[in-house]
Amino acid sequence: MNLLMGAMASSAVGTAAELGIADALADGPATADELAKTVEADTDSLDSVLQALTALGVFTRDADGRYANSPMSEPLRSDHPDSVRHLATLLCGLYGQAATGGLTQAVRAGTSVMPCTFGVGLYEYLDSHPDTARIFDLAMQDWTRPIATLLADNLPLDDVHTVVDVGGGNGTLLQALLSAHPHLNGICADRPDTCDRAEHTLAESQQDDLARRLTFRPTDILQDVPTGGDLYLIKNVLHDWNTTTSVQILRNIRTAMTATPRTSAGAPPKLLIIDPLAEHDSGAAFRNVIKMVVGEPRTRSRSEADIRREATEAGFDVLSITPCPADLSVITCVPTS
């Protein structure tokens, strides 16, 4: 029965995340009435959702009806170091609505879910829904934050001058790398509206040195990729696309790299593909369902052999595959000599 009620439970978590309940409880317990005033909601309806979430262990409730955060809800706070507030809003909101509305039709037709539910693919949907697109950017930031620090601490970047992050979202990964390595410059290539929002947010943050070294370049990566990098990254992007499109994006990176055939140290430029691979993915069982919801038609989980085949077809040699936290693997490639 719990499984059958899963969509309702997921929606309730998404609602709490979107309304900012965990933020509202950051300073201590509060009644449903107090919370409803803070987050501008209806007291009785909010109380129903919070009671359900309390039964699931997300919040606690004392004898006087005062709710409090629990270890489960703490990461729903915006200021938690491992915050998943926006990821929860996206997964339990848009992705959940898409799956509920269109999965059966997509399974029958062998196509993607988003067009069945909303009539358009994920990125066309985001183009016409700026509020959801903003949540999407922040959700990707939640997802990237933990591994960005790890990569900033461990990637050998001394001989790199310019890093290009292909489909780099709001620049979270580049900001971590550039902050830790003051000699680096970065180019974040993404859809125009994502670049606009990110550029604006960075300018407002008054991090002048970072803003000087980090450029947001509106790009259609299905058409081309900015030149000028001596290290290219593509993180959590290929997983949205089927093999044909993935090889096309990798070819576009390969073409861009011809402009910088050698780094300042005389080595060939590298490409790091950072994506889940089936062998090292604890979420592998559900990965193909998520790909059906948000990916283009026929996007499926990749194995090590799949990514090697795609990289080779696009003109790369795979030097190594390193499993990382967050179910990701780093696939290090150089142009085929």
Ligand SMILES: C[S@@+](CC[C@H](N)C(=O)[O-])C[C@H]1O[C@@H](n2cnc3c(N)ncnc32)[C@H](O)[C@@H]1O
């Ligand atoms: C799943 S997100 C990953 C974002 C970021 N790399 C990260 O790991 O947080 C995929 C990114 O690809 C971008 N994207 C999708 N289609 C694109 C296109 N045709 N041209 C440029 N960027 C695109 C999206 O805007 C989004 O930022």
